Amino acid sequence: MMETLKPFMDRFKAGIFEILSNSMAGETSIRNWYRQLTALLIQEFDIEKTFYLYKNDRQLYVFNESEKIRLADSLDILNKMQDEPFVKAGSGLHYLVEGDILIPCYDGDVLMGIVGLRPVPDAKWVQDNKLLTVMACDITVLYQNVRKMIATSTERKRYHELFEVTEAFNSIMDVNEILGKIINSLKSTFPQHSFTLLLSDEYDKQTDLPIEYLDYQTENPAIMHAFVSSELSYDDQGSPAALYSPLKGKQGVYGLLKTVKKSQVPFKDHEQEFIKVLSLTAGNALENAKLYQQSRRLIEDLSLINDLSHQLxxxxxxxxxxxxxxxxxxxxxxxxxxxxxxxxxxxxxxxxxxxxxxxxxxxxxxxxxxxxxxxxxxxxxxxxxxxxxxxxxxxxxxxxxxxxxxxxxxxxxxxxxxxxxxxxxxxxxxxxxxxxxxxxxxxxxxxLRAEMQEMINRDHLTKLYSRHYLDQFVERSIDQDECGVFVLIDIDNFKKVNDTHGHQVGDQVIIQLARLLSSFENDSSISARWGGEELALYFRNLTLEEGIELTDSIRMSAPQHTDPAITISCGVAGWKAGQGFSMINLVKRADIALYESKNTGKNKVSYASGDAVRIY
Structure with a gap:
């Protein structure tokens, strides 16, 4: 019968080589391989349907894109498959039909899955065990070669990705961009894994990257071992297991890359090696970016401090x-x-x-x-x-x-x-x-300058402003304001106070009167020591009439605020914008008014009105 079916077998082998050729030239995957094999088998042999059973742990599942079907008789089938090129299914098995041909697919010595063929009733080729053995061997060899090409292609893609990301790292000086590149590259290479960056220092988090800070108090030995030893560390205590890879530069470790597999299958050597190399490359890139940003920041800081010192x-x-x-x-x-x-x-x-x-x-x-x-x-x-x-x-x-x-x-x-x-x-x-x-x-x-200037501007005894400061204040007011009032004050019979009570008491009287005057100070008024027992007041934007009333209230309050009680004589002079007044004219008019108060009995307020002097 083998001779009778030889043309079919020749075409089948030719189809096998074509599938292999397509796998080498195009996109390689078990799914694509299985679809092409199914089409070839149905075309060349009397086959009702094909199916693929993939092995996970000790269970067999039907490859179905819409749902996951587990075979209840998985162990029985697996036991029968040992060292056999093919097995014919018996009766009473879940999902299988009696006579289904089961061909094992190995990756090395590991059974990965089973190709199932369901012949049409009374198909002649099914009776030829030699043909079935050749067919099974060809399918097994094809599967192994496709697996190798898939592994080679995947490895090539990984290292192409590694080359591209390394090339990108050499041109990136932004920490955020490098962190994003690490995660995106890993997700592209290992879409079935999840990744988290555990950083050891401060990070300006401006993105949605999976980033956490490294907990130095952690009780997880795998984390501390990876960070301290700068070596890969595998944590199989938790569920799921995690791989920790250090982000290491020349000056230290900047964090860890945590990789978690969604399945319980251990990390393969090539996966660990790729993650290790990428982590090392990323660690150096992070270090360079941090050093670059640090140098830029230092330059900016020095420039800021230089400008600051210059301004101050x-x-x-x-x-x-x-x-x-x-x-x-x-x-x-x-x-x-x-x-x-x-x-x-x-x-x-x-x-x-x-x-x-x-x-x-x-x-x-x-x-x-x-x-x-x-x-x-x-x-x-x-x-x-x-x-x-x-x-x-x-x-x-x-x-x-x-x-x-x-x-x-x-x-x-x-x-x-x-x-x-x-x-x-x-x-x-x-x-x-x-x-x-x-x-x-x-x-x-x-x-210190402000304190010294304050000392210069203030009278040492009374703490009122000095005459020089008063002159400047009044001159600015005449230039800027609409009106103002200047008041000269003299303590009546001050010589008698000194002769009777002594100069120390006389000084205290001046100080007490100064306190009374300073209580009238605000942003628009100022009090000063004019000289000896003479004091002065100036009020900005105050009319002459308002100034006279205010001065008279001070005169009446003086005896109550001094001990021994004294009286004062006052001379008031006002000015308005447009009248051509100067500080000299203002002082002269106030001085004449004060002289009038002293000469007409003292304890009075006199004021200059036009060319005349009047007593209030």
Missing amino acids: NSNLNMKEMMNYLHKQLRTCLKPSKIGFVLTDQNELKVLDGSCDFFYKQESQEYMLNLKNQFEDGAEAVYTADYQGSLSKQPVYRSVMAVPMVHLNELKGFCVVLHEQPYSFSFDMFKLFKSIIHHSALALINSM
């Missing part, structure tokens, strides 16, 4: 300096709140440029806590998750503060806050320290 040393006043520093800190650190605090003995003074929060009672806990730490010797404070000392949860969890020190003495500190914990990276902390340390000298010099 360009004779800005204290307010301008603080506002500029606030703007720079807001840009580079993105905090929720910024505060500049001076420590004056046991008092805390909030400076211009600080957020409103630091003027509120809620800020006291933060400021006092920081002050105490700096007084105890802390060089800086970096708290990623501030818990506070109160029973309630603190509003701001991330805290950074740097002291301003001059000649080993704490002058103040700068503090930044954020509601979210871990909002400030360690790189931000280092930049913050550099900014404040470079700014501290300029800020302290500015404070």
Whole structure:
């Protein structure tokens, strides 16, 4: 019968070679191979249908794209298949029909599946066991060659992918892009696996990549072994099992790649090798990108500090300096709140440029806590998750503060806050320290200049403004305002106070009267010591009539605010825009009015009205 069926066998073998040739030239897969084999068998032999049973563990399943069918008699069939080129199915088997021809398909010595043939009734070729043996051997050899080509093709694709991703890594200097490339390449190569990146340091998460932070307190020995030893580590304790591969550069390990198989089949050697090589390549790429970004950041930081130092040393006043520093800190650190605090003995003074929060009672806990730490010797404070000392949860969890020190003495500190914990990276902390340390000298010099200028502008005895400062204030008002009032005040019979009570008491009287005058100070008025027992007041945008009434109320209050009680004589002069007044003219008119009060009995208010002087 073999001779009779020889033409069919010749055509069958030719078809086998054609399938093999197609597999070499085109897309190779078991599915494509099975479809071509089915078409060949049905074409050349009297076959009703073909089917493929694939083996998973010790069970056989029907290859069906619509549903998964498990054969109940899997063990019986597998036992009969041992060392046989083919087996004919008996009766009473699940899914199979008596007479079905079962041809085993091996990958090496491992049974992978079974090709099933269901001949039409009374098919002659089924009776020829020799033909069936040749057919089975040809199908088995074809299957093995197709498997080898699939493995070769898959390996070629993997290393082509590895080559492309390595080439891409060499041109990418963005950490986010590298991480995305790692995941996408692995998903493309191993679509049946899932991947997670366990990173060992801070990462600005701006994508939906599967990224977690490495837990250094983990009890998983596989994770710690992979991270510490820089070697692949297999964790088969959990379900499913996981493979951990280190992302290693020349300077250290930057994290782990966690690979999880969806099936229970162990990782094959070629899979582990590919993941290992990709992880190593990715680790070097991550390191290069981090070093590049770090160098760029250092250059930007140095440029920022250089610009900052230049601006802060360009004779800005204290307010301008603080506002500029606030703007720079807001840009580079993105905090929720910024505060500049001076420590004056046991008092805390909030400076211009600080957020409103630091003027509120809620800020006291933060400021006092920081002050105490700096007084105890802390060089800086970096708290990623501030818990506070109160029973309630603190509003701001991330805290950074740097002291301003001059000649080993704490002058103040700068503090930044954020509601979210871990909002400030360690790189931000280092930049913050550099900014404040470079700014501290300029800020302290500015404070010293302000203190010195304040000393120059103030009278040492009364703490009122000096005559020189008053002159400048009045001149600016005459240039900018619509009107104003200048008042000269002289203590009546002051020589008698000195002669009777002594010069120390006389000084105290001047100080007491100065306190009364300073209580009238605001943004639009100023009090000053004119000389000796003479004091002065100036009111911006006040009419002469309003100034006279205000001066008279001061005159009447003077005895109640001095001990011994004294009286005062006052001279008032006003001006309006467009009348050509100057400081000299204004002082001269007020002085004439004061002279009038002194010469007409004292304890009076006189004022200049046109060319005349009148008593109020």
